[in-house]
Amino acid sequence: MLEASRAGQYVGQLEGYKAFIPKPLPPVPEIEIDQEMWSLLSQADRALGRLDGATDALPNPDLFVFMYVRREAVLSSQIEGTQASLIDILEFESQALEPNNPQEVAEVVNYIATINYGLERLKELPVSLRLIREIHQELMKGVRGAERNPGEFRRSQNWIGAGGCSLAEATYVPPPPYEMRQSLDNLEKFLHSPQPMPTLIKVGLAHAQFETIHPFLDGNGRTGRLLITFLLCEQNILQRPLLYISYYFKKYRAEYYDYLQAVRDSGNWEGWLKFFLRGVYEVAQEATATARKIVNLKEEHRQLVLNRMGRRSGNAIALLESLYFRPIFTVEHAEIITNLSYPNANSLIKNLSDIGLVQEITGQKRNRAFSYAPYLSVFRD
Template identity: 80%
Template sequence: MSNFARAGRYVEQPGKYKAFIPNPLPPLPEIKIDQEMWQILSQADLALGRLDGSTDALPNPDLFVFMYIRKEAVLSSQIEGTQASLMDILEFEAKAIEPDNPQDIAEVVNYIASVNHGLERLTDLPVSLRLIKEIHKKLMNGVRGSERDPGEFRRTQNWIGAGGCSLNNATYVPPPPYEMNQALDNLEKFLHDSTPIPALIKIGLAHAQFETIHPFLDGNGRTGRLLITFLLCEQNILKRPLLYISYYFKKHRTEYYDRLQAVRDNGNWEDWLKFFLRGVYEVAQEASATARKIVSMKEEHRQLVLNEMGRRSGNAITLLESLYFKPIVAVENVQEIIQLSYPNANTLIKEMCDLGLLQEITGQKRNRVFAYQPFLDVFKE
C-alpha cells in the first residue's frame, strides 16, 4: 500500500467533487514509533501522571476541575470563532452582569454541560457512538447550528472550506453518509478493541479519525476535542478532566489543521501523533504548574486573612473558600454564603478589597460586583 492511501483515499462522487473515504484504524503499515516518538510519549505519560498525582494530594480537587473545565470550554469554543472569554462565563454564571454576547456565552455554557454530562455517563456507558450523539445534542442545544440535527449523524454531504465555498472548491470533503456510517462503526470497534496500543497514541488516532469522518453538520471540532477528554478519563489516565488541550490547538491552530490534513493527503500519521503528544505534554505541565500556584496562593491568602483580620477572620476564610468556585460575587451573594446582614457583608467585602483579595469590576455605585482577581489571574492566557 502506498503511503498516500494509508489513511484512506479520495473518491470522485456523482457531483464531480472528491470525498475522502477513510480506512479503518489502526493504520497499515502500522504506526512507526521511532526514538523521538517514544521520548515524547514517555514525557506526556509522565506529565499526565504528575498532573493526576498533584490534584490527588489536594484537600479539594474539585476546586481545580471547576476552573479547568471552564477554561477548556472557552478555548475550544474560541477555536470555532466564539468570542466569549473566561471572565464573561464567570460573570454570567454569577448572574452578575448582563452579557453583551449571550449567544457566544450559551455555546460555552453548553460545552461545560456536555463535559459534566459525559463524565457522569462514563460511569455506566463506554465512549461509544451513543455517548458521542448525546454529547453533541447537549453541545448544540439552542445555539448556532441547533437547527442542524443536534445529536444525529448527518444524512447529507458536508464540507470544510472558506465561508461561501462550494463542494467543488472545498478544502476538505468528508465521506458521504453511507461511507461515514461505516467509518463510525469502525471507529467504535477500534475504541473497544483490546489489542495493546499505547493509550495516548490510541486517543490521538481516534481524535484525528473523528475529525476526518466529520459526522455532524456542525460542532465536529468541539465534539472531537471533548472525545479526547472522555477517553483520557475512561482509560483512567486522568481521574478528572484537568487537561485543556484546546489551549495548545488554539495556539498552533494552523499547524493543527495542517497536520490533520496531511494524514488524509499523505498518510502521515506519525507527524500528527508527535504534534498531539507534544500538546498533551505541554498542557499537562502547565496544568500542574497552575495547580501548584493555586495551592500556595490558597495558603498565602489564608495566612494573610488570619494575620490581618484577627477575630473577624472566620467569615473571611469562609468567603475565601467559596471564591474558588464562584470567583465573582456581589454583596447579596456574600450575605447568602455567610448569613450576614447587608451592611456586614458590605464591610467584609471592603476589608477583602483592602487586602487586595477582591477587586470591584463594575465601576458602579450600586449593584457592584467583585472578582477574586489574584485567582483569576492564574488562569489568564
C-alpha cells in the same frame, strides 16, 4: 514518501468533487514508533501521572476541576470563532452581570454541561457512537446549529472551507453519508479493540479519524476535542477531566489543521501523533503548575487574612473559600455565606479589597460585582 493510500483516498463523486474515504484504524503499515515518538510518549505519560498526583494533593480537587472545565469550554469554543471569555462565563453563572454576548455565552455554558453529562454517562456507557451522539445533542441544545440535527449523524454531504465557499472550493470534503457510516462503525470497533496499543497513541488516532469523518453538520471540532477527555477518563489515565488540549490546539491552530490534513493527503500519522503527544505533555505540565499555584495562593491568602483582619478573619476566610467556586460575586453572596447584614458584608468586602484580594468590576455605585482577581489571574492566558 508516504503512500497517499495509507489513511484513505480521495474518490471522485458524480457531482464533480472529490471526497475523502478514510481507511479503518489502526493504520497499515502500522505506526512507526521511532526513538522520538517513544520519548514523547514517555514524557506525556509521566506528565499525566504528575498531574493526577498534583490534583490528588489538593485540599479540594473539585475546585480545580471547576475552573479547568470552564477554561477548556472557553478555549474549545474560541477555536470555532466564539468570542466569549472566561470572565463572561463566570459573570453569567454568578448572575452578577448580564452578558453582552448571550448567544456565545450559551454555547460555552452548554459545553460545560456536556462535559459533566459525558462524565456521568461514562459510568454506565463506554465511549461509543451512542455516547458520541448523546454528547453532540447536549452540546448543540438551543444554540447556533441547533437546527442542524443535534445528536444525529448527517444524512447529507458537508465540507470544510472558507466562509460561504461551495463544495467545489472546499479545502476538505469528508466521506459521503454511506461511507461515513461505515467509517464510524470502523472507528467504534477500533475504540473497543483489545489489540494492545499505548493509550495516548490510540486517543490521538481516534481524534484525528473522528475529525476526518466529520459526522455531524455542525459541532465536529468541539465533539472531537471532548472525545479526547472522555477517552482518557474512561481508560483511567486521568481520574478527573483535567487534560484540556484545546489550549494547545488554539495556540498552534494552523499546525493543528495542517497535521490533520497531512494525515489525509500523505498518510503522515506519525507527524500528527508527535504533535499530539507534545500537546499532551505541554498542557499536563501547565495544569500541574496551575494546581501548585492554587495550593500556594490559598495558603498565602489565608495567612494574609489572619494577619491583617483580626477578629473579622473568620468571616473573611469563609467568604474567600466560597470564591474558589464563584470568583465573581455580589454583596448578596457575601451576606449568604457569612450570615452578616448587608452593611457588614459590604464592609467585609471593602476590607478584602484594601488588602488586594478582591476588586470591584462594574465601576457602578449600585448593583456592584466583585472578582477574586488574584485567583482568576492564575487561569488567564
